[in-house]
Amino acid sequence: MRDDYTSELGHGLKWAYLLGIVGALLAPVFYVIYISFNEFGFGARIYVFTVDWYRVVLGDKMLVASLEWTIYLALAAVATAVPMGLLSAKLYKKTRYKVAIVTLMLAPLFVPADIMASSLLVFFRHLNGIFELIGEALGWAWLTHWFELGFFTALVGQILYTLPYAFVVILITMSRYHPQQTEAARSCGATAWQAFWHVEFPQIRAGVFSACAFVVILSFNEATRTALLKGGFDTFSNVLVSQMLNVGMSEESYAMAGIMSIGAMTVIGSILIYTLVRSERLEREARAKAEPVMST
Amino acid sequence: MSAQPDTAVEVDGLSKNYGPVAALSSVSFSIESGQYFVLLGPSGGGKTTLLRLIGGFIRPSRGRVLLHGRDVGDEPPNRRPTSMVFQSYALFPHMSVERNVAYGLKLRKMAAPEIGRRVARMLELVGLAGYEARMPHELSGGQQQRVQLARSLVLESDILLLDEPLASLDAKLRKDMCLELKHIQEKVGITFIHVTHNQEEAMTIADRIAIIADGRLVEEGTARDVYERPRRRFTAEFIGDNNLLHGTVSAIAAEPGGRVKVDLGYAEVAVDATVAEGTDVAAGDAVSLSVRSELVELVAPGGAEDGARQTVPATYLEEVYLGLTTSHLVRLPDGSEVAVRRISEGGDAAPPAPGQEVRIGWKTPSARLHVE
Numbered sequence: 001m002r003d004d005y006t007s008e009l010g011h012g013l014k015w016a017y018l019l020g021i022v023g024a025l026l027a028p029v030f031y032v033i034y035i036s037f038n039e040f041g042f043g044a045r046i047y048v049f050t051v052d053w054y055r056v057v058l059g060d061k062m063l064v065a066s067l068e069w070t071i072y073l074a075l076a077a078v079a080t081a082v083p084m085g086l087l088s089a090k091l092y093k094k095t096r097y098k099v100a101i102v103t104l105m106l107a108p109l110f111v112p113a114d115i116m117a118s119s120l121l122v123f124f125r126h127l128n129g130i131f132e133l134i135g136e137a138l139g140w141a142w143l144t145h146w147f148e149l150g151f152f153t154a155l156v157g158q159i160l161y162t163l164p165y166a167f168v169v170i171l172i173t174m175s176r177y178h179p180q181q182t183e184a185a186r187s188c189g190a191t192a193w194q195a196f197w198h199v200e201f202p203q204i205r206a207g208v209f210s211a212c213a214f215v216v217i218l219s220f221n222e223a224t225r226t227a228l229l230k231g232g233f234d235t236f237s238n239v240l241v242s243q244m245l246n247v248g249m250s251e252e253s254y255a256m257a258g259i260m261s262i263g264a265m266t267v268i269g270s271i272l273i274y275t276l277v278r279s280e281r282l283e284r285e286a287r288a289k290a291e292p293v294m295s296t
Numbered sequence: 297m298s299a300q301p302d303t304a305v306e307v308d309g310l311s312k313n314y315g316p317v318a319a320l321s322s323v324s325f326s327i328e329s330g331q332y333f334v335l336l337g338p339s340g341g342g343k344t345t346l347l348r349l350i351g352g353f354i355r356p357s358r359g360r361v362l363l364h365g366r367d368v369g370d371e372p373p374n375r376r377p378t379s380m381v382f383q384s385y386a387l388f389p390h391m392s393v394e395r396n397v398a399y400g401l402k403l404r405k406m407a408a409p410e411i412g413r414r415v416a417r418m419l420e421l422v423g424l425a426g427y428e429a430r431m432p433h434e435l436s437g438g439q440q441q442r443v444q445l446a447r448s449l450v451l452e453s454d455i456l457l458l459d460e461p462l463a464s465l466d467a468k469l470r471k472d473m474c475l476e477l478k479h480i481q482e483k484v485g486i487t488f489i490h491v492t493h494n495q496e497e498a499m500t501i502a503d504r505i506a507i508i509a510d511g512r513l514v515e516e517g518t519a520r521d522v523y524e525r526p527r528r529r530f531t532a533e534f535i536g537d538n539n540l541l542h543g544t545v546s547a548i549a550a551e552p553g554g555r556v557k558v559d560l561g562y563a564e565v566a567v568d569a570t571v572a573e574g575t576d577v578a579a580g581d582a583v584s585l586s587v588r589s590e591l592v593e594l595v596a597p598g599g600a601e602d603g604a605r606q607t608v609p610a611t612y613l614e615e616v617y618l619g620l621t622t623s624h625l626v627r628l629p630d631g632s633e634v635a636v637r638r639i640s641e642g643g644d645a646a647p648p649a650p651g652q653e654v655r656i657g658w659k660t661p662s663a664r665l666h667v668e
Contacts, residue, residue, distance in 0.1 A: 178385035183353055186373040187380040188400030188451065202390045
């Protein structure tokens with residue numbers, strides 16, 4: 001925001017600083033993408049553009065399978081963590097115990113990923129043991145494999161990781177919503193669900209969709225929790241990390257990193273562009289209509 | 297349609313507690329169909345709580361709400377024959393004016409042409425025809441409140457609840473909207489229950505006024521009743537510009553139509569027994585007298601002292617010009633101040649000098665007696 005007394009130089013320097021910081025942070029990402037399109041990979045003296053490494057990655061059954069697992073995990077996390085985040089944000093708005101809700105919701109952020117993952121691993125192992133004992137005692141075989149490591153346990157880890165972010169993103173959008181509008185809708189004859197769906201949701205939709213995008217990106221970003229909790233499948237990040245640890249960065253690794261970076265930037269960029277274009281359009285429409293309004 | 301009982305709203309022993317705090321304590325009253333009923337009182341007195349209990353937005357801790365004779369205690373807002381206009385922020389910002397007004401009708405699955413007709417008629421009624429495509433943020437505060445009104449009225453609910461609907465408007469707009477509300481209510485003929493802390497607003501529109509303070513119903517009556525004949529001391533203090541004088545009952549006339557005498561400490565004044573009717577007082581009781589400032593006058597030196605008028609000594613303090621009226625402030629011997637209000641006229645005689653000893657007086661029936 002500028003005012004008439006802001007110095008042109010100072011204003012320019014602030015923008016230069018901001019762009020410099022963002023550029024410095026993103027430079028390595030763009031460099032990795034740049035290398036991923038080089039036929040001769042990292043460190044080569046010559047640069048020949050190719051998409052072959054991407055073809056190799058997408059032709060590798062194990063990598064494609066890991067990509068599929070990651071997508072399933074991300075979708076399941078979206079389907080679970082986003083509604084939970086939404087409900088928690090609604091509870092936060094209503095309750096008197098706001099500090100308690102925020103503390104509970106954000107607590108997982110303050111536990112290091114390794115600690116959280118190993119704790120969950122131990123917890124699930126013990127829980128599995130307890131269920132096996134109960135199953136054996138009662139003769140109920142169907143109880144015995146509930147908490148074996150697999151998709152479900154990886155999903156729990158993923159939910160614990162992504163829920164705080166979903167909660168915060170939705171809460172920020174919800175803070176601008178006035179609950180009188182829900183009451184007004186009820187007063188017009190709407191049920192609680194209709195009031196939410198017709199009146200509240202359209203106003204917090206941006207936050208909910210942002211939370212979905214965030215959870216998807218976080219799911220692609222996560223390696224530690226899934227590595228310990230996943231059981232018999234691999235996610236894209238797990239494969240990438242294990243490749244880097246075992247054989248170092250290969251041309252395929254660069255292509256995998258490129259896929260993830262391009263995917264994430266496309267999602268975030270699309271949301272940003274859509275939001276900016278929409279807000280610009282609404283403002284233009286409002287200006288066009290507002291001209292003849294007379295105060296009464 | 298079957299004939300509805302005359303009583304639109306009956307509130308019976310209604311209480312609402314939030315933990316140890318009593319927001320509303322055992323309030324009972326009834327409102328006739330087609331009345332413009334105003335809940336008036338200071339902020340935090342429980343008016344909005346009472347309105348929200350009637351609308352079904354909160355559950356009572358005790359007591360009942362009957363709408364047209366039906367106990368609606370367990371019914372949510374969408375199943376009550378009420379609709380509500382809120383103080384502010386209640387228009388749906390992502391919907392145009394037309395969609396806002398049509399919302400309730402769409403929920404009722406009414407045919408689109410009929411919805412269009414009703415919305416157009418209602419926007420015409422509130423003076424917003426031609427504004428259908430506007431978004432709420434493109435409207436002024438007054439226009440937004442009219443859209444809210446149209447959105448509620450179009451539902452043809454039997455009872456309209458208005459929660460300080462004019463509070464966010466400037467003084468001029470509030471005055472205009474007040475009259476418009478009254479005219480609209482007369483046109484549609486449904487029951488309006490209007491919450492406000494503004495007594496001028498209440499007097500302008502109300503058929504009946506209920507004074508609510510500290511979670512209790514203080515007094516109820518027509519605008520004229522509560523202004524001219526307040527039964528409770530709180531009402532006298534809250535409504536109009538009343539002067540309060542404190543004293544003890546010194547004598548009560550035995551004969552019917554006699555007078556109650558009150559010793560103010562520096563003078564003894566009489567109050568008509570008819571004024572004290574219903575007030576259970578005995579000699580020695582501490583009481584208050586209220587006299588509206590426009591009924592008090594500065595008594596000219598040597599002015600007639602007769603039984604029809606009560607006078608007390610005072611010291612003149614100052615004149616305050618208020619435009620339409622001019623207030624003359626005097627101090628009584630017990631230190632309390634009294635205002636004497638007059639219509640400002642060009643040829644007003646010069647007021648007494650500050651510090652000058654004067655007498656003030658009022659016609660005996662003008663004073664009201666209140667038990668402490």
